[in-house]
Amino acid sequence: GENVEQHPSTLSVQEGDSAVIKCTYSDSASNYFPWYKQELGKRPQLIIDIRSNVGEKKDQRIAVTLNKTAKHFSLHITETQPEDSAVYFCAAGDSGNTPLVFGKGTRLSVIA
Amino acid sequence: GAGVSQSPSNKVTEKGKDVELRCDPISGHTALYWYRQSLGQGLEFLIYFQGNSAPDKSGLPSDRFSAERTGGSVSTLTIQRTQQEDSAVYLCASSLSREKLFFGSGTQLSVL
Numbered sequence: 001g002e003n004v005e006q007h008p009s010t011l012s013v014q015e016g017d018s019a020v021i022k023c024t025y026s027d028s029a030s031n032y033f034p035w036y037k038q039e040l041g042k043r044p045q046l047i048i049d050i051r052s053n054v055g056e057k058k059d060q061r062i063a064v065t066l067n068k069t070a071k072h073f074s075l076h077i078t079e080t081q082p083e084d085s086a087v088y089f090c091a092a093g094d095s096g097n098t099p100l101v102f103g104k105g106t107r108l109s110v111i112a
Numbered sequence: 113g114a115g116v117s118q119s120p121s122n123k124v125t126e127k128g129k130d131v132e133l134r135c136d137p138i139s140g141h142t143a144l145y146w147y148r149q150s151l152g153q154g155l156e157f158l159i160y161f162q163g164n165s166a167p168d169k170s171g172l173p174s175d176r177f178s179a180e181r182t183g184g185s186v187s188t189l190t191i192q193r194t195q196q197e198d199s200a201v202y203l204c205a206s207s208l209s210r211e212k213l214f215f216g217s218g219t220q221l222s223v224l
Contacts, residue, residue: 034211046212098160099160102155
């Protein structure tokens with residue numbers, strides 16, 4: 001089955017700096033890679049996703065890149081703000097009958 | 113409209129007792145997932161229901177865990193003879209497209 005590794009487990013950045021979180025996956029059949037944000041005490045929510053037919057996707061300050069050959073994908077947050085502080089989870093799946101497999105999460109702290 | 117609803121929000125039980133956790137998915141969502149989130153850990157997949165297909169139970173950690181989904185809507189996760197290591201937040205999520213998951217707020221289970 002699919003296995004997703006996520007690094008780093010914790011990340012602290014100064015407000016305004018960029019943050020990068022990296023994930024690797026094992027199953028070459030996976031073709032859907034979402035990122036979820038979980039603020040303290042709240043439920044995870046989808047912030048961005050990418051499918052295997054593209055290499056990069058942007059949404060304002062957030063971007064995700066995918067390298068299918070190397071089986072890794074990354075989340076990039078630019079101009080970080082305190083409200084970006086949260087736990088971020090990557091996931092991988094085949095957009096079909098198998099469930100999403102999540103990484104262990106990255107706790108991002110943005111220091112004002 | 114209403115989101116994914118889980119009950120109870122908190123459950124404290126004694127070791128050896130059985131517990132039932134309930135999930136009301138978003139109306140019309142055909143896919144329903146149970147995940148477990150332990151302190152400092154990621155989202156551990158437990159079980160996945162998709163329409164009328166047989167559920168994917170590959171994530172259930174032991175035969176003490178079971179789940180059912182009645183009428184394609186409400187789901188109940190049952191843990192028999194609870195152990196201290198079962199203590200965690202149990203998250204339910206539903207999806208229409210097999211991709212974007214909408215999570216409930218979870219049930220915090222504490223086994224004493």
